[in-house]
Amino acid sequence: MDNQAAIELLYKMADDDLIIGHRNSEWTGVGPILEEDISFSSMAQDKIGHSWGLYKILHQLGESEPDLVAFTRNAEQFHNCQMVEFPIGEYDFSLIRHFLFDYADYHRFEMLENSSLTGLAQLARKIKGEIKYHILHARTWMKNLGNSTDEAKERLQRSLDTLYPMALGIFEKSPYEDQLISDGVFGGEEALQTRWLDSIMEVLRLTDLNHTLDSAASPLIGGRMGKHTDHLQPLLDEMSEVVRTDPTAEW
Amino acid sequence: MESLDPRVNRMNLPSSFDEAMHKEEMDQLATYEVFLVPKEGKPLESVGPVHASEIEMAFVFGKEAYSRRFTCVAMAVCPTSSIFPSPVSEAGQSAYELLTDQAETEGDEQQYEVFHMNKRGKFHKHVGSLMAKGPLDALHQGKEAFPEETPQNVWVIPTSDFHFNSEEDSDLWATLPEKKYRDAIFYKAGDKIQKYKDSVNS
Numbered sequence: 001m002d003n004q005a006a007i008e009l010l011y012k013m014a015d016d017d018l019i020i021g022h023r024n025s026e027w028t029g030v031g032p033i034l035e036e037d038i039s040f041s042s043m044a045q046d047k048i049g050h051s052w053g054l055y056k057i058l059h060q061l062g063e064s065e066p067d068l069v070a071f072t073r074n075a076e077q078f079h080n081c082q083m084v085e086f087p088i089g090e091y092d093f094s095l096i097r098h099f100l101f102d103y104a105d106y107h108r109f110e111m112l113e114n115s116s117l118t119g120l121a122q123l124a125r126k127i128k129g130e131i132k133y134h135i136l137h138a139r140t141w142m143k144n145l146g147n148s149t150d151e152a153k154e155r156l157q158r159s160l161d162t163l164y165p166m167a168l169g170i171f172e173k174s175p176y177e178d179q180l181i182s183d184g185v186f187g188g189e190e191a192l193q194t195r196w197l198d199s200i201m202e203v204l205r206l207t208d209l210n211h212t213l214d215s216a217a218s219p220l221i222g223g224r225m226g227k228h229t230d231h232l233q234p235l236l237d238e239m240s241e242v243v244r245t246d247p248t249a250e251w
Numbered sequence: 252m253e254s255l256d257p258r259v260n261r262m263n264l265p266s267s268f269d270e271a272m273h274k275e276e277m278d279q280l281a282t283y284e285v286f287l288v289p290k291e292g293k294p295l296e297s298v299g300p301v302h303a304s305e306i307e308m309a310f311v312f313g314k315e316a317y318s319r320r321f322t323c324v325a326m327a328v329c330p331t332s333s334i335f336p337s338p339v340s341e342a343g344q345s346a347y348e349l350l351t352d353q354a355e356t357e358g359d360e361q362q363y364e365v366f367h368m369n370k371r372g373k374f375h376k377h378v379g380s381l382m383a384k385g386p387l388d389a390l391h392q393g394k395e396a397f398p399e400e401t402p403q404n405v406w407v408i409p410t411s412d413f414h415f416n417s418e419e420d421s422d423l424w425a426t427l428p429e430k431k432y433r434d435a436i437f438y439k440a441g442d443k444i445q446k447y448k449d450s451v452n453s
Contacts, residue, residue: 033280035301035312042315129422133314136420140311144304 003061005176006117006185008079010061012174012224013108014054015080018070019232020101021047022239026088039137043098046130053127057119071240075232081223083166085232092155093163095145099138100167100200106131107195108186116184139203146207157209168193168219283309284334285317286377288325295377297366297406300331306414314423323424326416333412335386337405342370345401347394354392355385362410363389367402375406383407 024044031037055066063069084101088094109131112124145152171189180186197213204211222228242249254260280302286295298317303309309328318326338349360382366375381396383389389407416423431437 033302035303035316039312039315042319126426129425132420133423136423137311140307144308 005174005179005183006120007058007061007063008174008176009180009186010054010058010120012079012081014051014058014069015078016084016101016105016170017047017051017054019078019080019235020084020097021045021051022235023084023086023088024094024098027091027094032091040094040098043134043137046127046134050123050127050130053123054120057117057123060119067243071243073236075228075236076226078228078232078236079224079226080232081166081169081172082220082227082229083163083169083223085223085229085235086166087231089159090155092145092152092159095138095141096156096159096163097167098134099142099203100163101170102131102134102138103199103203104167104170104192104196106135107192107199111187111192111195115186120185135199139206142203143206146204146209153208156207160209161214164213165217166220168217169221169223171196172219172221172224174224280304282331283313283328284331285309285313286327286329287317287323289322291324295325295327295364295366296374298374301328306330310414310416318424319430324421325424327413329408329413333408335389335407337390337402339371339404340402342403343401344403346404347390347397347402350387350390350394352387354383354388354390356388358384360384363407364410364413365389365393365397366406366408367397367400368404368406369400369402371403375404380410 021044024040024047028037028041028044031040051070052066055063055069058069059065083097086093086097109124109128112120113128115121115124142156145156171193173189174180177188181188201211201213204213281304282300283303283306284297284300286297288295301309301312301316303312306328309330310326313328314326317323337346340346340349362380363383363386364380365378367378368375378393378397378400381389381392383392386407390405393405393407
């Protein structure tokens with residue numbers, strides 16, 4: 001098996017988890033209520049943990065060590081979708097992003113449970129419970145706020161309309177798509193998108209939000225190829241501040 | 252009430268507590284009690300409350316607030332308002348001996364879950380379930396059902412007021428044993444602090 005295809009897949013997954021984990025951790029201490037602050041922060045920590053697991057598999061495939069890979073690359077060397085790098089905005093934005101991203105994350109790892117890349121299949125099975133919690137959390141909030149006050153529903157709807165085209169960028173195809181499928185590594189972005197859409201529609205139907213998503217929306221792509229918004233580099237600078245100040249620092 | 256402690260003075264406490272203090276009603280979410288099963292085969296035990304808008308949200312919050320620090324194999328939540336407590340007894344005495352109110356004799360029977368706190372400061376642990384016509388009836392029946400026990404406090408809670416995790420969600424707790432780094436005790440800072448002190452003193 002040619003590793004290039006698997007490496008491309010692992011990088012984009014790991015970078016997605018690292019960046020959204022870092023972004024969501026920005027809510028720590030300022031969440032809407034204490035219990036939510038704890039939950040959202042813990043999930044952010046889970047995401048960083050998942051990215052670490054993926055970087056470790058990359059390291060086994062010959063890439064640099066996880067810390068080096070996480071802290072010393074520039075924006076154009078990152079393969080995360082652009083959606084995850086946007087600032088946290090107000091809570092409705094972060095919540096809808098969490099909802100759209102985590103259902104995709106859940107189905108991606110679900111599809112990887114039987115991947116021919118055994119290390120990845122093992123990781124997928126191991127963290128299944130955590131991601132299951134992430135979508136339970138997202139679904140419960142959507143059901144609650146999506147049936148509550150006019151302000152809540154308007155805010156969710158606005159964020160959903162903004163984030164839906166961004167979320168479609170999650171499924172930007174890799175140049176190795178056919179190979180990943182035929183090698184049994186991963187079932188492909190198209191199959192993933194279908195599962196994802198079914199799931200998010202199912203949740204939206206439990207709410208008063210508009211159930212018809214814009215099928216003509218043009219996906220916000222480029223992230224998988226290293227094209228990013230101006231939001232990513234400042235985030236990376238902040239994340240790697242300690243390493244840049246003292247590369248030998250231990251904490 | 253005057254105190255030498257300025258923090259107490261700032262609370263403007265009345266000189267006596269004969270009348271209940273007036274308290275403004277607050278715009279606050281209701282509380283729910285969270286229960287965990289710490290290990291396979293162990294009983295459900297209460298671990299603390301969470302604020303939430305409704306019971307499913309309480310489950311979601313309870314999972315992160317409590318199951319990260321203890322090992323856990325199952326969880327349940329109920330509204331705090333569903334808990335009917337017995338009086339609290341002193342050590343060596345059973346709370347069941349302090350029941351004075353008569354049990355309900357009218358009404359339909361429903362199932363209650365019974366929890367015992369065996370010592371002050373300990374968690375309430377599940378001891379069994381029984382059918383009763385009301386919470387007082389459930390307490391009186393508990394006294395009959397658990398004659399060997401001397402709990403210092405008893406809770407009875409209607410079974411239907413609980414939200415349990417489903418069997419298929421049991422993998423929610425799979426990675427918990429590996430998360431020791433979430434405990435403060437995992438971080439041994441003593442050596443580093445000593446090293447720092449030595450470097451400052453030398």
